[in-house]
Amino acid sequence: MTLPFSDIAPLDKSVPGVQPIEALILPRLPVLYAKRAARLRMLAEHNGAYLEFLASLVEAQKFWLEQHPITPEQAMPVTALMGAGGLAPVKPTQQLLATTPYWHAAFKHFVHTLAPLVSEPVASKLEAAVHDTPEQLATKAAALFNQDYAAVDAGVAVLLWAALSVYWAQAVALVGVQKHTAQAHNEASCPCCGAPPVGGLVLTGDREGLRYLQCSLCETRWHAVRATCVVCHATQHIDYWTFEKTDAPIQIETCGDCHSYLKIFRQDRDPQQDALADDLVSQTLDEALEAQGFARAGINPFSFPS
Structure with missing residues (x-):
């Protein structure tokens, strides 16, 4: 059995014009x-x-x-x-x-x-x-x-x-x-269930370049504007970190204002990435940022904090 390219349903191409960003x-x-x-x-x-x-x-x-x-x-x-x-x-x-x-x-x-x-x-x-x-x-x-x-x-x-x-x-x-209109009441928690995110996904395909946060509980993805801290919403001191080249498929986004960080999975660079799975094999990035005083804005339920 061949699986669909993505677990996200494609956009309805029968709708004319530019479609609004889904919340x-x-x-x-x-x-x-x-x-x-x-x-x-x-x-x-x-x-x-x-x-x-x-x-x-x-x-x-x-x-x-x-x-x-x-x-x-x-x-x-x-x-x-x-x-x-x-x-x-x-x-x-x-x-x-x-x-x-x-x-x-x-x-x-x-x-x-x-x-x-x-x-x-x-x-x-x-x-x-x-x-x-x-x-x-x-x-x-x-x-x-x-x-x-x-x-x-x-x-x-x-x-x-x-x-x-x-x-x-x-x-x-x-x-x-x-039946559930998501407002940006608190981008650091899921608007459907309140759980923290695993990380952010930069999507590919019909929604290429858009960032959504992946819920650690109900699997919902909710839109979050890129280069904006999901904890304090600051935009002035956002940096991106990786051990690899600048176009690495996994990055960490840090906020210099509240000292939080979020792991970003660039599905536009590697569509096969899964936030929960790929987070587990990139935890040296977490260790490096936490050693510098940053705190993770999220959890991985396959590896709860001790």
């Missing part, structure tokens, strides 16, 4: 998962077994998506949190997380599928989490939403977030962009 782009989730898994396996050839494990996790997400698509009723707890008319989305409460069994079931499926692929100590922690009560799972999930990453075992956190992500991404997609 939001929702991915074709089955294509996104398939391409991400393939990218992880390709990168794993030179970057170790963890990326192979993550490829299997993404394939498990795709399987769950296709075998257990959510219903509008199941999506309601998430869609009720989404901001309307430019209002910021609301963070889920611990009670909501405890009473939404869809993602609990997805997490347990991921553990049963992936525990045989990891070491015995890691597998033991994963299997112990399977026996958590809904309230205990919700406590862990709430810690991740509150960016208290140290409160959750690293291996458990990755699978928990993957389960939350496959739930949130479907719920947001059911609402659709027509």
Whole structure:
């Protein structure tokens, strides 16, 4: 099976004239998962077994998506949190997380599928989490939403977030962009779910040169003007860093005003890049910028901060 060039649907060529820049782009989730898994396996050839494990996790997400698509009723707890008319989305409460069994079931499926692929100590922690009560799972999930990453075992956190992500991404997609107008209320967080970005994508194809931020939870991409800090919106002291030549496919954008940084994935230079996958193999860039006092404006849910 030949996959589409991109998980982003092409523009409607039947519409005459220059089309406006889309505030939001929702991915074709089955294509996104398939391409991400393939990218992880390709990168794993030179970057170790963890990326192979993550490829299997993404394939498990795709399987769950296709075998257990959510219903509008199941999506309601998430869609009720989404901001309307430019209002910021609301963070889920611990009670909501405890009473939404869809993602609990997805997490347990991921553990049963992936525990045989990891070491015995890691597998033991994963299997112990399977026996958590809904309230205990919700406590862990709430810690991740509150960016208290140290409160959750690293291996458990990755699978928990993957389960939350496959739930949130479907719920947001059911609402659709027509019913949710994204305003630039806070470019440092997703206008659909409030999660931080993984990084920025400079797109190719129909949208060549436009920058969108990639959500770490619901997979939404939201437009962000280039050469503008996504944290403080300053434009005067923006710099770009790379270890390679100036046209490298991965760059880091830094802000000299608030000392934040964002990793930029130039799909116009390498269309096969995936923000989550390629971030993992370019973390020496992060280390170099953090050593200079810059703080990352985002997370990678495959590698939560310690």
